[in-house]
Amino acid sequence: MEPHLFSPARNPSDNVTKRELYRVAARLFKEKGYRATSMQDIANALGIQKASIYYYIRTKQDLLTAIARAAMEMLVAEGERIAAAPLPPEEKLRELLRSHVRLICSNLDLFTVSLREFTPVNAGDHWREVVALRDRYEALLRAILREGMEKGVLRRLDEKLVGFAFLGMVNWTIRWVDPAGEKSPEEIAAAWEDLFLHGVRAEGGGAAVPPNARNG
């Protein structure tokens, strides 16, 4: 495409897609922090005029929320697919772990912003709508753990604490993973499957045991 003669910036008609906007904003929010990133910074990175951004999104907070929501919606969509699959609970857990690691590694900026920059302070009134998605995902995870405990294929552990261990282990990836580094998402997931499944699996199955009453 030829550059415009009288303006270095593009028009909305130059097809900045929402996807491109989110991708560029997520990268900047990750690198500079949400607070320190201005709409002007985002416009510059996209090569459009600042005013043109408002064609796509109303406020910087809406942009943050859209990014955080996109990450959580991916997790929930995968989680619902896996929860509904005709698989034993142990396999569902394995699939969930793989899909969660893969999603983070292939959308690192998006998940970093969602997990680090989307705080109650930065999110304001939008906090609850995204937390509702996060809660849905956590409920899916716990339901799989509970199913496994009830069927006796997983050990009878506190499912909330096991769930938080799973989420912490996986979400912490944003803090250390290097997309160009030595570990592929598949290697990371494989090592943790081994560790985590070994940690929760009942030895030789056994009779159905009701899960810990504290977690009702």
Add this chain to the structure above:
Amino acid sequence: MEPHLFSPARNPSDNVTKRELYRVAARLFKEKGYRATSMQDIANALGIQKASIYYYIRTKQDLLTAIARAAMEMLVAEGERIAAAPLPPEEKLRELLRSHVRLICSNLDLFTVSLREFTPVNAGDHWREVVALRDRYEALLRAILREGMEKGVLRRLDEKLVGFAFLGMVNWTIRWVDPAGEKSPEEIAAAWEDLFLHGVRAEGGGAAVPPNARNG
């Protein structure tokens, strides 16, 4: 102590300790975020004049760094004590898990700021000095894992990935734990000991196996 007649604020001689300053600043950085908290906010919360804060600390960034360093120094001190103790590696791992959970839960504001607000952007030139402490702690953890694998009491897994699983599981606590909630630090640590040790422990010990060459 009688309030001052002509000023609602205290003097430096009114004994705001550094500890009190860090505690109040950590609470505000956690609640409002580091960027959105001003030195004026901190002075107000302490009941001193803004100018008096500079008696204790030079910049807001120095304050952030002092808080992050305090958290990491606690971890390293405990880690070094445990690493040097005459305990088998499995017991060291258990002790490290307990001490890490306990430190986070009893210093939640400090650790939340250290792990969430102390980012490269916010830390600036101070980033490296605190990361050096974090690296020391991670090296201690990996050395314990390696010792266990070499002695055949822990399974031969990728020690970096097992280390990150440990750190993620434990550090993620800042995201969900409620100091007034139903789970005590002891209950959290006990459940994770069970999960994590079960996940890494070799069955019935065995011959010494060299750890994965990738982790050398």
